[in-house]
Amino acid sequence: MATSIKWLGHYAFEIRTGDQTVLVDPFVNDNPVATVSADDLEADFILVTHGHADHVADVASIANRTGATVVAPVEAAAWFQSQQNVENTIQLNLGGGIQLPFGHVRMTIAHHSSSMPDGSYGGNPAGYILTLAEGKVYFSGDTALFMEMELYGRQGIDLAILSIGDHFTMGPEDSVQAIKMLNPARVVPAHFNTWPPIEQDASAWADKVSASTEAQPVVLDINGVIEL
Numbered sequence: 001m002a003t004s005i006k007w008l009g010h011y012a013f014e015i016r017t018g019d020q021t022v023l024v025d026p027f028v029n030d031n032p033v034a035t036v037s038a039d040d041l042e043a044d045f046i047l048v049t050h051g052h053a054d055h056v057a058d059v060a061s062i063a064n065r066t067g068a069t070v071v072a073p074v075e076a077a078a079w080f081q082s083q084q085n086v087e088n089t090i091q092l093n094l095g096g097g098i099q100l101p102f103g104h105v106r107m108t109i110a111h112h113s114s115s116m117p118d119g120s121y122g123g124n125p126a127g128y129i130l131t132l133a134e135g136k137v138y139f140s141g142d143t144a145l146f147m148e149m150e151l152y153g154r155q156g157i158d159l160a161i162l163s164i165g166d167h168f169t170m171g172p173e174d175s176v177q178a179i180k181m182l183n184p185a186r187v188v189p190a191h192f193n194t195w196p197p198i199e200q201d202a203s204a205w206a207d208k209v210s211a212s213t214e215a216q217p218v219v220l221d222i223n224g225v226i227e228l
Contacts, residue, residue: 051122165198
């Protein structure tokens, strides 16, 4: 059965693989471009890249309703448990990995900041490499460009999901450099056009990717789906 990845807007994604549903950074209720609400979403696992509200705002409500396990940086996972009454959490740290029912999850470096919605320390920001039955997916999370992406690329990335919004993360130009290092078969942009500071022309970005790299750019509409 193919793995499908749906863009919910901003950096929120829904992964369906086998009989498992995995959410990444679910931020939908206050997301101006999302068309679903937190109550619409089901999950077995929720992956959290860092503590900023535009990535974690709906994590606890979904986890507490569905019983999903929240996978997050150590301090963020502890915060969900102690402050949001999330029962099931897995604490990971940079470079660490774990085998879960849907595949292997490895936490990767991200150069960003991280604080929880109440201002408490969120630990290190992160990305993820998911090794699934159908392929390997890299979620950059919110990050600047960094050279270790070349090492990640040596693993054979089938799909990379990269922030391109600029201002708070790498922008289009740096994302093209990231793609050259990661060398994924396909690449999906995210974390753009949610608010004016991160507005980008995704079609122009895709043209640059096609002209400068070997990757196939795939620009998803909100609720658009890509399959592995």
